[in-house]
Amino acid sequence: MVPLLLLPLLWGGSLQEQAGYELGVQQLVNVQEGLCIHVPCSFSYPWFPWYSSGELYTHWYRVGDNTRYVHPVATNNPQKAVKLDTKGRFLLADPRTNNCSLNIRETRKSDTGTYVFRVERGRNVQYTYQDKKLTLWVTELTQKPDILIQEPLKSGHPTELTCSLPGSCQGGISPSFAWVGAGIDSLDHQNLHSSVLTFTPRPQDHGMNLTCQVKLQGSRVTTERTIWLNVFYAPQSLTIGMSFRNVTALKIVRDTLIPILEGESLHLLCVSDSNPPAQLSWFRGSPALNTIPISTTGILELPQIRAGEEGKFTCQAQHLLGSQNISLSLSVVYPPWLLGPSCSWEDECLHCSCSSQAQPAPLLRWRLGDVLLEGQPSNASYKVTCSSAGPWTNSSLSLSAGLSTHFRLNCEAENVHGTQRASVLLPPRYRPREQQGSWPLVLTLIRGALMGVGFLLTYGLTWLYYTRCGGPQRIKPTPD
Ligand SMILES: *[C@@H]1O[C@H](CO)[C@@H](O)[C@H](O)[C@H]1NC(C)=O
Ligand SMILES: *[C@@H]1O[C@H](CO)[C@@H](O)[C@H](O)[C@H]1NC(C)=O
Ligand SMILES: *[C@@H]1O[C@H](CO)[C@@H](O)[C@H](O)[C@H]1NC(C)=O
Ligand SMILES: *[C@@H]1O[C@H](CO)[C@@H](O)[C@H](O)[C@H]1NC(C)=O
Numbered sequence: 001m002v003p004l005l006l007l008p009l010l011w012g013g014s015l016q017e018q019a020g021y022e023l024g025v026q027q028l029v030n031v032q033e034g035l036c037i038h039v040p041c042s043f044s045y046p047w048f049p050w051y052s053s054g055e056l057y058t059h060w061y062r063v064g065d066n067t068r069y070v071h072p073v074a075t076n077n078p079q080k081a082v083k084l085d086t087k088g089r090f091l092l093a094d095p096r097t098n099n100c101s102l103n104i105r106e107t108r109k110s111d112t113g114t115y116v117f118r119v120e121r122g123r124n125v126q127y128t129y130q131d132k133k134l135t136l137w138v139t140e141l142t143q144k145p146d147i148l149i150q151e152p153l154k155s156g157h158p159t160e161l162t163c164s165l166p167g168s169c170q171g172g173i174s175p176s177f178a179w180v181g182a183g184i185d186s187l188d189h190q191n192l193h194s195s196v197l198t199f200t201p202r203p204q205d206h207g208m209n210l211t212c213q214v215k216l217q218g219s220r221v222t223t224e225r226t227i228w229l230n231v232f233y234a235p236q237s238l239t240i241g242m243s244f245r246n247v248t249a250l251k252i253v254r255d256t257l258i259p260i261l262e263g264e265s266l267h268l269l270c271v272s273d274s275n276p277p278a279q280l281s282w283f284r285g286s287p288a289l290n291t292i293p294i295s296t297t298g299i300l301e302l303p304q305i306r307a308g309e310e311g312k313f314t315c316q317a318q319h320l321l322g323s324q325n326i327s328l329s330l331s332v333v334y335p336p337w338l339l340g341p342s343c344s345w346e347d348e349c350l351h352c353s354c355s356s357q358a359q360p361a362p363l364l365r366w367r368l369g370d371v372l373l374e375g376q377p378s379n380a381s382y383k384v385t386c387s388s389a390g391p392w393t394n395s396s397l398s399l400s401a402g403l404s405t406h407f408r409l410n411c412e413a414e415n416v417h418g419t420q421r422a423s424v425l426l427p428p429r430y431r432p433r434e435q436q437g438s439w440p441l442v443l444t445l446i447r448g449a450l451m452g453v454g455f456l457l458t459y460g461l462t463w464l465y466y467t468r469c470g471g472p473q474r475i476k477p478t479p480d
């Protein structure tokens with residue numbers, strides 16, 4: 001039998017492996033710089049126990065390197081040195097299982113090239129597999145880290161974020177991780193191949209960017225991924241914006257009392273800060289269970305407010321993480337309305353009353369001519385009493401004596417929004433000292449009747465004049 005060792009001589013430079021020598025390996029492998037790659041490989045060689053004694057050594061060489069003088073890139077022979085730039089990075093599998101797999105860690109651009117496998121055992125097996133070669137391409141690092149996040153992030157709930165780089169090495173120098181982000185109170189711990197960040201999101205972290213940076217090859221190569229934090233949080237700082245008379249006032253604090261002039265329109269806007277947006281609605285009074293809202297948006301329009309529409313209005317912000325409400329009270333203000341005055345005689349006294357409604361409640365005053373009648377005068381010629389309840393102020397006046405020269409009695413109601421006056425003409429024969437009971441009133445009535453007859457007569461004559469005589473002739477413009 002021809003020793004297998006002689007076969008190369010017989011086959012010359014053929015690219016066919018020698019009989020018994022076979023290699024199964026991928027011929028082209030791409031890897032991104034800094035990442036790891038496992039290249040599976042298996043080999044066989046002719047082995048006869050009687051002449052192939054000795055240790056089994058396997059090596060990978062760069063193509064073109066002389067296997068006798070140049071160091072391999074990887075070897076399992078502890079006596080043999082390897083190239084410095086691949087030392088500790090190109091790792092071989094156990095050859096006794098016919099395994100020539102190559103594990104390459106923290107790949108560098110300079111690793112790009114073609115490699116050959118060589119087996120050695122005793123003096124008879126000394127073989128470099130020239131048929132199948134491994135070509136390694138180390139390309140730019142484009143792989144970004146993955147950030148694992150448990151969604152949704154809820155404000156106040158601690159959560160864990162995990163950052164890892166697919167393709168980074170198992171064993172060896174692990175990549176270094178760093179978290180960068182505004183407003184993150186971080187607490188992170190790093191495993192060999194991932195980094196876990198524990199943090200409790202706050203509302204202000206919503207919309208922030210969080211970056212995981214991974215540094216490989218001792219910071220020579222860096223890659224990072226940025227995520228946008230979507231933090232769910234319950235409504236906070238609920239505010240009401242109000243605009244009327246084109247004036248916009250924002251930020252009404254809780255339970256403010258707003259006076260509004262009757263007839264004016266009010267536009268209320270409820271604003272809540274939450275994520276996702278809260279369901280806003282407006283209620284009259286306080287919202288109870290099953291209360292129907294008067295608006296199902298944040299906007300409440302109150303056109304032409306009238307008296308009686310005052311009261312409490314509440315805006316409610318409903319959210320799956322909690323609800324909030326804010327109220328304001330509306331008071332409708334208006335200038336006085338006047339009822340009266342009306343007067344009547346009683347026991348030689350003239351009794352007059354006057355009522356007024358206004359918000360805020362009005363002040364009522366009496367005037368006889370220019371003289372202001374107030375309270376209880378010392379000479380007791382008149383008496384004024386006033387009572388007030390809610391928006392009403394009612395006042396009565398009793399006139400008994402002496403103020404006979406003035407005939408016009410005024411009742412005047414006033415509040416900050418306006419003044420109303422009404423007057424009565426007192427009977428001209430009003431003589432408080434004359435003991436004539438209701439005579440002056442009878443005389444007034446007669447006088448009134450006479451005046452009425454006089455008026456009717458005048459009107460009738462005028463009508464006759466216009467209908468019968470055609471009235472005054474108009475002067476017609478004459479043409480030139
Ligand atoms: C070869 O060795 C590598 C690393 O030691 C291992 O992952 C792989 O499974 C082995 N292959 C076979 C076919 O045993
Ligand atoms: C987050 O990152 C994006 C894009 O990188 C940028 O446009 C944005 O301004 C960043 N946001 C913050 C709050 O820094
Ligand atoms: C309110 O604004 C509108 C349009 O902006 C304008 O036409 C109107 O005159 C303004 N009214 C008052 C009272 O300023
Ligand atoms: C409104 O808010 C107050 C305190 O902010 C709370 O006590 C009340 O229960 C809330 N009402 C509703 C209907 O949510």
Ligand SMILES: *[C@@H]1O[C@H](CO)[C@@H](O)[C@H](O)[C@H]1NC(C)=O
Nearest residue numbers: 371377378379380381401402
């Ligand atoms: C009573 O007092 C008022 C002023 O308080 C005065 O105008 C009036 O003349 C007085 N009448 C008499 C009869 O003294």
Ligand SMILES: *[C@@H]1O[C@H](CO)[C@@H](O)[C@H](O)[C@H]1NC(C)=O
Nearest residue numbers: 339355387388389392393394
């Ligand atoms: C005042 O007068 C009005 C109208 O007559 C009446 O409704 C109201 O109850 C009165 N108020 C008081 C305090 O007397």
